[in-house]
Amino acid sequence: xxxxxxxxxxxxxxxxxxxxxxxxxxxxxxxxxxxxxxxxxxxxxxxxxxxxxxxxxxxxxxxxxxxxxxxxxxxxxxxxxxxxxxxxxxxxxxxxxxxxxxxxxxxxxxxxxxxxxxxxxxxxxxxxxxxxxxxxxxxxxxxxxxxxxxxxxxxxxxxxxxxxxxxxxxxxxxxxxxxxxxxxxxxxxxxxxxxxxxxxxxxxxxxxxxxxxxxxxxxxxxxxxxxxxxxxxxxxxxxxxxxxxxxxxxxxxxxxxxxxxxxxxxxxxxxxxxxxxxxxxxxxxxxxxxxxxxxxxxxxxxxxxxxxxxxxxxxxxxxxxxxxxxxxxxxxxxxxxxxxxxxxxxxxxxxxxxxxxxxxxxxxxxxxxxxxxxxxxxxxxxxx
Ligand code: ARG
Numbered sequence: 001x002x003x004x005x006x007x008x009x010x011x012x013x014x015x016x017x018x019x020x021x022x023x024x025x026x027x028x029x030x031x032x033x034x035x036x037x038x039x040x041x042x043x044x045x046x047x048x049x050x051x052x053x054x055x056x057x058x059x060x061x062x063x064x065x066x067x068x069x070x071x072x073x074x075x076x077x078x079x080x081x082x083x084x085x086x087x088x089x090x091x092x093x094x095x096x097x098x099x100x101x102x103x104x105x106x107x108x109x110x111x112x113x114x115x116x117x118x119x120x121x122x123x124x125x126x127x128x129x130x131x132x133x134x135x136x137x138x139x140x141x142x143x144x145x146x147x148x149x150x151x152x153x154x155x156x157x158x159x160x161x162x163x164x165x166x167x168x169x170x171x172x173x174x175x176x177x178x179x180x181x182x183x184x185x186x187x188x189x190x191x192x193x194x195x196x197x198x199x200x201x202x203x204x205x206x207x208x209x210x211x212x213x214x215x216x217x218x219x220x221x222x223x224x225x226x227x228x229x230x231x232x233x234x235x236x237x238x239x240x241x242x243x244x245x246x247x248x249x250x251x252x253x254x255x256x257x258x259x260x261x262x263x264x265x266x267x268x269x270x271x272x273x274x275x276x277x278x279x280x281x282x283x284x285x286x287x288x289x290x291x292x293x294x295x296x297x298x299x300x301x302x303x304x305x306x307x308x309x310x311x312x313x314x315x316x317x318x319x320x321x322x323x324x325x326x327x328x329x330x331x332x333x334x335x336x337x338x339x340x341x342x343x344x345x346x347x348x349x350x351x352x353x354x355x356x357x358x359x360x361x362x363x364x365x366x367x368x369x370x371x372x373x374x375x376x377x378x379x380x381x382x383x384x
Pocket of ligand 1: 154205206207208209210211212229230231232233234235236241242243
């Protein structure tokens with residue numbers, strides 16, 4: 001039973017209609033009450049959590065840049081162009097006519113996400129929300145304690161309906177050891193990637209439909225994002241904490257991913273260049289390689305990656321040039337006609353590497369197919 005619940009809450013915003021904060025709003029009308037007499041959530045004031053976003057698939061999110069919303073990986077179906085999501089910003093009342101809405105254009109799901117940990121994703125909007133309030137990522141694990149703010153339009157009771165008005169609550173940090181010992185699915189807690197929060201007695205929690213929304217804390221007067229609503233067994237149950245993606249662990253990866261989709265580099269690209277300028281001799285009838293180690297990228301290489309080569313050779317018709325990806329896939333860059341008697345290759349090739357993971361060891365392979373003329377790889381630069 002516990003496992004079934006966990007699978008439900010992990011796979012499924014869609015499968016589970018509800019979502020949100022703890023507590024016990026018993027009827028939608030009560031959510032509008034500024035001082036609800038219930039355990040758990042209360043209504044947030046307009047502007048209290050100005051970065052907060054509602055996503056149309058039934059999740060929350062936070063503005064990370066004017067054009068990128070940070071949410072949960074389990075709220076999206078994968079990485080790629082996506083115009084199916086509507087983001088609603090700037091209101092606590094989802095029916096307000098002053099709501100600012102944007103359609104998605106691209107979704108980047110955390111690389112390596114497989115349902116356990118790594119529960120983060122970026123949604124790039126079709127156009128920026130100029131002047132939007134942005135929520136900073138926590139980059140310091142020392143902040144991962146104390147009391148946190150949680151907020152969302154999800155269910156106000158386990159199994160309950162979604163809310164029209166944004167609800168908020170406060171929950172204390174639960175250490176990894178205690179959280180992991182909470183029975184059932186909690187034994188699978190990925191301690192480096194997940195952070196838990198709840199009162200031991202329960203009663204206050206995020207719930208279905210809050211997923212993807214932020215868990216925050218004010219640090220030196222500035223709100224920072226500590227977590228992303230991820231999962232829990234039921235909602236607000238005693239001894240069953242809410243589990244959140246631990247943002248401090250992913251802040252660098254999230255930033256790199258946002259840079260990769262926000263800049264001029266095509267989606268999936270990293271934009272970094274790697275050069276090997278050590279000479280490699282090209283003897284007759286031999287294949288030689290020169291390597292570069294790409295690092296610091298998130299996700300796949302660019303759909304328009306470039307390979308700039310500087311090869312010295314006395315008869316380039318002898319040469320076949322390939323790029324070998326970290327996984328061994330070979331991309332033919334050029335097979336010069338045997339009769340091409342020109343010297344040297346000083347040329348930049350554009351290659352679609354969007355199906356390749358950017359990080360790793362890439363090789364330039366140069367094959368000499370004849371006798372009599374030789375040369376060297378002088379240098380080459382890969383931009384992924
Ligand atoms: N997975 C849920 C969602 O998709 C969020 C569950 C949070 N549960 C909890 N008990 N804190 O909305």
